[in-house]
Amino acid sequence: MKKQRGIFILVVALVLGLALAACGSSNSSVDSSTSAPAASETETSEAVSASETETILIAYFSNTGNTEEVAQKISEYTGGSLAEIQRAEEYGDLQEEDEAEILDGVHPEITVSVDNIADYDTIFVGYPIWWDEAPAMIATFLADNDFSGKTIIPFCTSASDDIENSLHIFHELCPDAEIAEGLTANNPDDIEPWLRELGLLE
Ligand SMILES: Cc1cc2nc3c(=O)[nH]c(=O)nc-3n(C[C@H](O)[C@H](O)[C@H](O)COP(=O)(O)O)c2cc1C
Known part of the structure; x- marks a missing residue:
């Protein structure tokens, strides 16, 4: 039982860690002055004004x-x-x-x-x-x-x-x-x- 709880906690920690990492990486590619772009927009990040x-x-x-x-x-x-x-x-x-x-x-x-x-x-x-x-x-x-x-x-x-x-x-x-x-x-x-x-x- 103790072993199962340990595995459960490990899985939750892993999922949380991955979610945080994903947030970090998407923020770094987005201009903070604009709202988050859709996937197709990120591909055209070189678009000229x-x-x-x-x-x-x-x-x-x-x-x-x-x-x-x-x-x-x-x-x-x-x-x-x-x-x-x-x-x-x-x-x-x-x-x-x-x-x-x-x-x-x-x-x-x-x-x-x-x-x-x-x-x-x-x-x-x-x-x-x-x-x-x-x-x-x-x-x-x-x-x-x-x-x-x-x-x-x-x-x-x-x-x-x-x-x-x-x-x-x-x-x-x-x-x-x-x-x-x-x-x-x-x-x-x-x-x-x-x-x-x-x-x-x-
Ligand atoms: C003198 C002359 C030479 C051509 N040589 C080629 C050629 O080497 N290879 C090719 O794929 N098309 C060749 N073409 C076809 C043209 O590139 C094609 O029709 C083109 O779309 C025409 O464009 P335009 O309507 O803006 O003049 C030639 C056409 C002419 C009039």
Whole structure:
């Protein structure tokens, strides 16, 4: 009987100890100024505040509208501003000229629909995959602006290729920027989880 009571006390002590330990660890991850977040909220603890989202720019080039649609979705989710990149001069023969331009590392003249790029800290850069690369206009955009200390987030659309092979120009042309994980955004359902993982959704 004495032995049973001893085991009972030991079990109660263990349960109490575990409960106290759990309280301690959850308190340490919660900002004391906010109420305890739900499990899904703790996963997005890097979410930026509203004032930070005002410095988000979504710059994109889109030839037939697919990348533009993704850019608009990102803007809806994040509140970021849109900036369209266009080639100053249209291609004479797209199929002939654009690949040579990419392979030769040409930076064709571009227009961008906003001129205060320096005011933004987080810059999405979107484009269609052309010949498994980013179109040359994207290289111009990266080379023409100072992205030092800023975060660049690449995204693309494509027929089938993913974004990986096109990412080298970001590292080559913007060595002092942080290049975040890019997205091949062919499935619109991937956009929201990607933004959440980047900590850009509250
Ligand atoms: C000149 C050219 C080259 C392309 N090269 C590729 C390619 O190498 N791999 C691929 O998956 N898709 C390729 N595509 C398909 C486009 O990436 C795809 O249609 C994209 O969604 C178009 O985006 P946009 O509507 O924003 O221009 C190419 C399209 C064009 C016009």
